[in-house]
Amino acid sequence: MPYPYLMMTLLFASLAVLAALDSSLASLNLLPWFNGLRWLRVHLITLGTLTELFFGLLPVLVAARARQARPRMRWDIWLVLNAGLLTLLIAIPLVNHALIFVGGTLVFIAALLLMKQLGELRGPRSEAKAANGRIFYLTGLAYLLLGIIIGTGLWLGWGEALRMSRPIEVHIHANNWGFMSLVFAGLLIDLYPSFAGRPLAWPRSIRPIYWMLTMAALLLVLGPWIPSQLFTVPGIILFLIATGWLLANVIKPLIGVPGAWGPGLWHLILSYVWIVAPVLVAPLILLEVTGFPGAGIELNAPQALIYGWVLQFGYAFLPYLFARLLLADQVARLGGTWFTVTTVNLGGVFLWASIFFAGQAAVLHGIAYGLWAVSLIPIVASLWRIARAGYSQMEDKGIAPAREQPSLAD
Numbered sequence: 001m002p003y004p005y006l007m008m009t010l011l012f013a014s015l016a017v018l019a020a021l022d023s024s025l026a027s028l029n030l031l032p033w034f035n036g037l038r039w040l041r042v043h044l045i046t047l048g049t050l051t052e053l054f055f056g057l058l059p060v061l062v063a064a065r066a067r068q069a070r071p072r073m074r075w076d077i078w079l080v081l082n083a084g085l086l087t088l089l090i091a092i093p094l095v096n097h098a099l100i101f102v103g104g105t106l107v108f109i110a111a112l113l114l115m116k117q118l119g120e121l122r123g124p125r126s127e128a129k130a131a132n133g134r135i136f137y138l139t140g141l142a143y144l145l146l147g148i149i150i151g152t153g154l155w156l157g158w159g160e161a162l163r164m165s166r167p168i169e170v171h172i173h174a175n176n177w178g179f180m181s182l183v184f185a186g187l188l189i190d191l192y193p194s195f196a197g198r199p200l201a202w203p204r205s206i207r208p209i210y211w212m213l214t215m216a217a218l219l220l221v222l223g224p225w226i227p228s229q230l231f232t233v234p235g236i237i238l239f240l241i242a243t244g245w246l247l248a249n250v251i252k253p254l255i256g257v258p259g260a261w262g263p264g265l266w267h268l269i270l271s272y273v274w275i276v277a278p279v280l281v282a283p284l285i286l287l288e289v290t291g292f293p294g295a296g297i298e299l300n301a302p303q304a305l306i307y308g309w310v311l312q313f314g315y316a317f318l319p320y321l322f323a324r325l326l327l328a329d330q331v332a333r334l335g336g337t338w339f340t341v342t343t344v345n346l347g348g349v350f351l352w353a354s355i356f357f358a359g360q361a362a363v364l365h366g367i368a369y370g371l372w373a374v375s376l377i378p379i380v381a382s383l384w385r386i387a388r389a390g391y392s393q394m395e396d397k398g399i400a401p402a403r404e405q406p407s408l409a410d
């Protein structure tokens with residue numbers, strides 16, 4: 001059971017609230033001395049909260065889909081991943097080259113070990129043919145490996161050695177369009193039947209969606225690497241088609257279904273607005289349209305992407321997966337409330353407004369982070385409630401948890 005991963009997810013998500021609050025107060029000039037934690041803010045969410053959850057969840061999910069026994073907790077992977085993350089949390093803000101190398105290498109090894117574990121969890125031939133998320137996870141993790149190499153090398157001069165034109169963009173693209181986007185698609189495919197109570201609209205579309213997302217990520221990685229718009233533009237188009245098709249698969253079966261359109265589903269769908277937004281304005285940046293704040297977008301869009309897309313996607317799935325994994329006797333629902341839907345998306349609106357209204361940028365920035373912080377608090381509080389309830393149940397029953405949990409394949 002992935003309890004140790006869930007606990008680390010909870011810890012890092014709680015720290016993410018503090019980091020967002022810090023940014024809000026710093027932008028509003030209330031706490032200027034805490035500024036400069038930019039790396040921590042983004043990576044507490046991407047690595048600390050989401051990657052930690054994936055490492056715990058994916059083996060369980062892949063085994064369930066392959067009709068195999070639930071895999072045992074891999075403490076070796078857990079230790080290597082968390083040792084790497086903690087090393088990076090210290091090393092990057094201090095810009096300590098040796099420690100950055102150690103931290104990046106440890107996270108790289110952990111990702112490699114996870115890929116090996118998922119690769120070995122193969123089902124019988126008939127199951128392997130059925131559309132499921134395994135190939136999405138494996139390919140996503142391969143992009144993470146690339147993202148880690150480039151991220152680790154950002155201060156070690158590897159970008160120049162690899163002849164990368166814009167290494168930071170290559171890092172962001174490999175991790176977002178490669179790693180996150182593929183793993184998110186896999187999760188939607190694997191978990192949709194259980195949270196929506198019906199299959200996706202066109203299960204046969206899963207293969208083409210996989211190939212389109214994989215190719216889109218490759219092109220979007222090559223675009224800033226070479227650099228050439230001949231890669232970026234088709235990459236953007238492929239990504240938009242594949243994502244539109246995936247979301248249509250999710251939305252169509254639920255049209256007109258009473259009770260289906262709760263905050264959780266809105267979180268999932270609206271989260272994609274924040275990855276599509278920078279993609280849609282990308283042509284204006286590439287064409288260097290006069291008066292268009294290209295530099296401001298390049299500086300700020302990654303933050304909106306992480307809070308609006310990555311974190312908001314997590315708002316729906318984190319409480320759902322915590323409940324499924326920790327509370328055997330309750331029906332799990334996608335997370336979020338109308339309050340969190342409103343605040344997290346308004347945060348994105350204010351952050352984008354800060355790009356276009358440069359005169360009020362600091363205040364708008366501060367409001368955006370404030371909104372994100374208050375939207376995160378109820379989600380983290382619900383995770384704590386679920387975790388506490390799950391542990392009390394275990395303590396009351398005095399039993400090993402693995403035997404009591406429902407299968408994630410249900």
Ligand code: HEM
Binds near residue numbers: 108152176180
């Ligand atoms: C071992 C893994 C990783 C390492 C060593 C790493 C390293 C870095 C570094 C050094 C930066 C530049 C920070 C700066 O310019 O201030 C950065 C930026 C960034 N990274 Fe990572 N990263 C890792 C994993 C990830 C993952 C998994 C994601 C997932 C999406 C991610 C997303 C980003 C984003 C969006 C930025 C831009 C932040 C901004 O502009 O504010 N990184 N990373």
